[in-house]
Every structure is written in C-alpha cells, then in structure tokens.
Amino acid sequence: MTKRHLTYLACTAAIVGTGLAAAPSAPSADHRSVHRVNPGESIQKAVDAAEPGDTVLVAPGTYKESVRITDSGVTLRGSGAGRTVLVPGTGKDACATAGNGVCVTGTDDKPLEDVSVRSLTLRGFEKNGLWATRTEGFEVRGVSAEKNGQWGIAQERSVRSVVSHNVAEDNGDAGLFVSNTTDTEEGARDADGTVIRHNRMTGNRIGVTVRRLRNLSVERNEATGNCAAVFVVGDESEPRAGALSVTRNHIHANNKHCAATPRLPFLQGSGIVLTGAEDTVVARNRVEDNRGTSPLSGGIVLFKSFVGAVNERNDIRDNLVTGNSPADLANRDTAGANTFRGNTCTLSEPAGLC
Template identity: 60%
Template sequence: MNKCHLVYLACTAAVVGAGLGAAPASAGHMTHVVHAGQSIQKAVDAAAPGDTVLIAPGTYRESVTVTTPGLTLRGVGRGVVIRPAAAKATKTTAKSTGGAAAKAADTCAAAGNGICVVGKKNRKLEDVTLASLTVTGFTRSGVYAVDTDRLTVRKVTALKNGVWGIAQEASVRGVFRGNTARDNGDAGLFLANTITTEQGATDTGGTLVERNRLEGNRIGVTVRRLRNLTVAENHVTGNCAGVFVVGDENKPKAGAVTVAANRIVRNNKSCPKTARLDALQGSGVVMTGTEDTLVTQNVIRDNAGKSPLSGGIVLFKSFVGTTSERNRISDNELSGNLPADLVDQETAKANTFEANSCQVSRPAGLC
C-alpha cells in the first residue's frame, strides 16, 4: 500500500464526512475509506471513475454492486469480511440509500450474490479491481460479474457460498489471480459465455485464471462455452472434480483453452447427480465437446472415483453427442488416478496424447 493510503487510515478524524472518509489520491482520483459499521455501498456510490474504496478490517453485512469503471475495491490487511445482510437491513436498504445504485445493490442481494460487478451488453464495464476481501455465506455467488472488460480479482477468498465462489459471464480479458475459493456449492471459479441461455462459445480475449487455491467445491474451475483462456499454476484439491472445460452442440465450439502447470490432486469428494451432470468423484481434468485445447505440464495425482467422469485426464463423450477434436494432452505427470490416468471416451481420432508420464490408460496405449 502506498504512503498516502497509510496516512489516511492513521488520520481518520481528518477525513471523516457524513460517516465516510474521502481524500485525494494520485492523478486526481479519490480514496474513500470505509470503517466497520459504515456502508461499503455508500462509498462505492460516491466514487468516480478511477477512485479507490479502501475497506478497514471488520465484518460488513451487505451486498455491493459496482457499476463505475476503473474502480478499485480493496480490503486493508486481514479480516475484511462481507456477509449477507440481516433480513431487516435488506428490507430497508432502498429507503436508506435511494437511487439507481441502491436499486442495483438490492437486485444483487435479492439474487443471492455478495459483490456484483455489472456492465451493459453494448458497453462493458472496464478496469474494475476487487482485492483482499473475504466474501462468504451468500446463497448464490460470492462474486458475480457480467459484461466486464479487464476485471481483476485478486487475493479474494470466496467461502461457503451456495453456488459459485467467483463467477463471470459475458466478459473479456479478465484476470483471476491468487484467490481462494473453498467449500462453495458448485464451482469455486466459474466462467461462461452466458449462464441462462444457449449460444456458441465466445472469445474471452485472453482471460487468465492463475495461482488460485480451489478446495472443497463441487468443481474447482469450470470453463463453459468459452475460447482463448488460460488456466495455469492453480492448486486444485479436495473437490469432486478439478477442472472442467465444457462445450455443447452450439458453434463455434468451446476450445482454444490452455490448462497448464496446475497441481490437481485428490479431488475425491463425492457429489450427487444433477439435472445437467452425472455424479462426480475423482476427476482431475475433464474435457467434453471441446476443440484445440492444450493440457500440458500438469501434476495430476490420486484422483479416484467410480463416476463415468472419474480419472486423471478424461475426454468425455458429450451428453449431446458433440465430439472433442484436435485437443492435445502432453507432458503431464500423472499417477494414482482411478480408474486410469488417461481416459479417452471419444470416437473422434483427432485428439493426441504424447510424452505424458503415466501408468494406466483407457483404452490402453495412451501412456
């Protein structure tokens, strides 16, 4: 943290106005300081493009919606925790704050999300940063973003949320780095073209999912109907499944994804069947309905289960009959995965397995 931010936190009395601190930062931007008992949303509503909202340690019971470009929402030190509002607080939010921003925050809360970063279909919200926060206990997502460009989420802990830890749709050029997503109901990190409608895969412009810890979720990382994305150097353990790259019958296909240098071990939690997916246990990397995807230099160990999707690296025949083609699985280190280290259920012959260190494959001969 730079020197001016430290000064502002140390000298709260000099910057407090109407219960909220605001002080000038570099390049004409402002830093808005929020303390325990104050409203994060009120500070976000007061911020202009390029401003920073700095949150002091404490527990904040509210949902927060960001619609301002260039905004940074950052916690200070440890112990900045955002939880759902109490029932009474949720009912009175609109009256106490008023305006379009308050209504957006109410919508975010009503949908069961913690932090919402929301742009528009014809004008994506640019350059928002979320950092150094814990978001926990929300019925849907800890963090949910839609129609964003260059969203950065770093050092955020998404814990025990009902569906996704951190989720993004209809967005490009995102960076998700150094986060922890643990014990969420579905994916720790979920990235999709759209969540509620069917359409062809979209190009993310190089979205990066890097150095995150994903543990105890249904799936560690789900990449659904996307292209041009990298999942690298993540630690994925204790989930029902590690990494899913999912396509369908729409065109263009999902693909052109790189899954590289991840450590994917002991994803042996058991999860029941859902309307969309078979029961899960013991899946390392699963690809279904994808093309031109590279899975390389990963360590994938001790993922064991009896699901149709179990195994170290699994090419799974799509539920809707879409083949996976021209995928390359190379230079991975695999051991102790059951029923096999490499599993190819595809009828297409255009996928390649080369230079992998492994012991057992289905069919034989892939190692």
C-alpha cells in the same frame, strides 16, 4: 480456515500490495481518491461516491451487506482476506436480492472497464460470492470466496479478465466459474485472453468450470478436495468451445463425492475433464491421486458431451499423471483426432496412451 489457507492468503496480500499502481488506463495519481470505510459504515455508499480511478478501501471487520459496482475504473479493496469479511445482510438492492455478495454489472452497450475487487472474504451468500457480467479488463485478486450456495467467483459475457491468487472453498458448485452466458443458449464466446492463475480451490463441487469459451488460460492453480478439479465444457453450438490452455496446474486428491444432477452423473475423483471441446492444450500439469467410479473419474479425461458433441484436435502432452483411478489418462470419446504424447503415467483407457 486452515493454517495453510491463512499462509496462502498472507502471501497473496503481500503480492496485492505490490501491484496497486498497475492500471495504465486509469487517471493520474493526482486525480485519484481513496474512500475509506470503517466498521458500521456503508461500503455501498462509498462505491456510489467513487469516480473512475478511485479506490474504496475497507477497514478490517465484518460487514453485513452486498455491494454493487456499476461504474468503470473502480477498485474495491479490503484489508486482506480473513480481515475484511462480507456476509449476507438485510439489503434489498438487486445484488442482495439475487443472493450475491459483490456484483460487477455492465451492459451490452456499455461494459464495465478496469474494475478491480481485491483482498477480502465473501462468505455464506445464498448464490454467488462474486458475480460479474459484461466486463472488460476485470481483475479479482486476493479474494477468499467461502461457503456460497452456487459459485464462489463467477463471470459471464466478459473479456480480458485476470482471476488470480484467490481461494475458493466449500462452494455449492464451482469455486471459479467463467462462461459465455448463463441465461441463453449460444456458441462459445472469445474471452480475449482471460487468465485464471495461482488460485487455490478446495471442497467445492468443481474447482474451476470453463463453459463455452475460447481464448483463455488456466495456469498454475491448485485444486484438491473437490469432487472434480477442472471442467472444460462445450456442446454442439457454434463456435465450439476450446482454443484454450490448461497448463502447469497441481491437481490432486479431488475425491469428494457429489450427487448426480439433471445435467451430470455423480462426481468423484475427476482431475481435468474435457467434454465437447476442441483445439485445447492440456500440458505440464501434475495430476495425482484422483480416484472414483463415476463415468468422469480419472486423472485427465476426455468425455463425449451429454448432448453428443465430441472432443476434437485436443493435445494432451507432457503431464505427470499418477495414482489416479480407474485411469491416469482416459479417452472415453468417440473422436479419433485427439493426441496424447510425452505424458508420464501408468494406466490408460484405452491402453497405449501412456
């Protein structure tokens, strides 16, 4: 981890320390408990003993285990990313055998509410650093997800989440991944105001993937050194993906090369890509020096989805888009209902978008 990353996480830890008390639906302070875990002790045992409103506080150290949270209102908090580190162990529970570091798992009938994971590192898991499904009001803050095989921090079937002040580095696919579902085909779900903000993504295949969702924001993040920075992905399903915003992000030099997959061509030099999305606002981003020769390369790119769904009624405005190749702005779609206005750029496809 670089000195820059350590500085970023130190700032995050300070921010986290000021925000612990904000949980209006939690029990009063008199009824909360703190379950402390020291090196050599089981985090899972403490989580299992926690009641709604309790905090599991994990001391500095390296813990060889996966952790499964299945009760609402529980906070899992380390002593700071880089200080409290979870790595793969020998556990045989469902989370460990699936290859995940931390699993937050609700059900369709009983989603987990107001769970929080904070201030720790999840490193080297075969699949995902953190995996959440069927949650409401889930918060991930001050987490470093590093060198995990698929996604760094990922969730599906969830609403009103806050994913903030995290670092996602060198993960096999997306650093941050949010989706409607991952195991069935269906239309976009309403994320009910989920927020992805103040995160840093570097060295991943894709920095942030938003797949088949509506009603969320991606704001004030930094993405650099990935193959692609931000993907908003939809298809022909109904409801369509979109009705979301990508604003005030710093997207620069995402020029890592990633080989083609059965779903996508090779990736390199992609800033913000919309494919099969509608009614999305991409505004006031700084998008610089993303360069490549992939069909998806460029600063801000609209691309018809690979199943034929077009982008419609998207508003690309007031962005600073410079030094990208082959173009700063690229509309490689067939639909004509997207708008480009007020952007500062040099080259566009077709000409005239700057």
